[in-house]
Amino acid sequence: MDQKLLIDTIVAKVLRNLQGGDGANKAGSPKNIVERGTSSAARISHASPRDIASYIDHTMLRPEAQTDAFDRLCEEALTYGFYSVCVNSCRVAYVARKLQGTPVKVCSVIGFPLGAMTSRVKAFEAREAISDGASELDMVINIGFLKSGDYRVVEEDIRAVRRATRANTVLKVIIETALLTQDQKIMACEIAKKAGADFVKTCTGFAGGGATVEDIALMRRVVGKNMGVKASGSVRSYEKAVSLIGAGATRIGAVSSIAIVSDQV
């Protein structure tokens, strides 16, 4: 373990323990960290570096990405054993066809990246994406209503998408940490949990900021052990990915996925 990773892991564990919460002291062992999450979320049973690929949603959300970029995305996911490919909804049907019969799942973003369409539109997009082959949905929370203190609207927004999903659909809620205060991050996680989401997720990648060990530790503490936590935004190295997993992440969203798995020793 190199120095930076060592430092990050220690920082993460100290933070989680300082922040308290249910089972914080017990939760420090690597085994417990990665076994957290719902049955749908906690597909990862051990945190060996060899398996980091299976944490990764291999992601391509740039609007200008051309069709060949999605061919590569799917091929790379198969070659490296990434958990899923994560795309905008207009590309779901295409990647689902390419990945049919493989273990790689298809994840669609919903209401992305502003989260500022109506709940009915998000729910419609969710149904479309599932019908096109997505089994995971990463929706963006309504940030403006959250910051306005309209928590009921924020919760109903997530519930609208939840109702549009199937029993086996994994629903992640992107809280967009870069735009929130500490209290708003906590509130967003509490609302997502209450509304029945499977995961909370840090960032869209379009609003600045990125996944930090501190935010992941906070999100894990708030949602407890029965939800997933996805770290996304500026995760570009093996060391960073492992430090985020150490802090409580059960999934990594990454564009630089190959760099992450190639780094590992």
Next chain:
Amino acid sequence: MDQKLLIDTIVAKVLRNLQGGDGANKAGSPKNIVERGTSSAARISHASPRDIASYIDHTMLRPEAQTDAFDRLCEEALTYGFYSVCVNSCRVAYVARKLQGTPVKVCSVIGFPLGAMTSRVKAFEAREAISDGASELDMVINIGFLKSGDYRVVEEDIRAVRRATRANTVLKVIIETALLTQDQKIMACEIAKKAGADFVKTCTGFAGGGATVEDIALMRRVVGKNMGVKASGSVRSYEKAVSLIGAGATRIGAVSSIAIVSDQV
């Protein structure tokens, strides 16, 4: 007329003439410039500085904007006589209620800002926004399919939204100039025109770049005199707005709308 404005206006006119096109030579007079556009688009009958407010879609699209920001947006639009307020679809119903019975129109963005949801989702969002009170829709083109050369998909994407609109709905197509080559800008304008859009529009404001005199002149040349051209992205001064109008813009999208009208002499 100050030096900068003079220079910009001359540059715009020379460019438009150099680029040729139907009636380019005749089109140089201020009267002709502002009289272009469809009957729905060409609400502006003269380009006097006193009337620049009536060119402006007063815009608030930041996802973190709170409810009071939309109160201010509406009040400012009424105070200064802006043409419309432009918001994300989750805020359309709210601003429409506030502006009911006033001359200020409500404009909703659609598929914003990536343009990367399915056409059915964009069409659904369009119907929702109209039902909530929007009379103008600014949709984002499918940038990835455009760059992939899948022009039929791009055209059908716009047609899907066009079919979802009412007879008096103004449909603008954001081509996101910052992500396109010169040839792609031309193709985007041609497709938008063919698909029955009322306007082409430069930028979302979320992908860098901004409205330039060169792009507006190009877009005006491609769409001809019977469509609107909306200049948006980094329009923050009266001089800039007037230079864009001089180049062929019939609408200005702005956040700094008050600075623009306050600048004018």
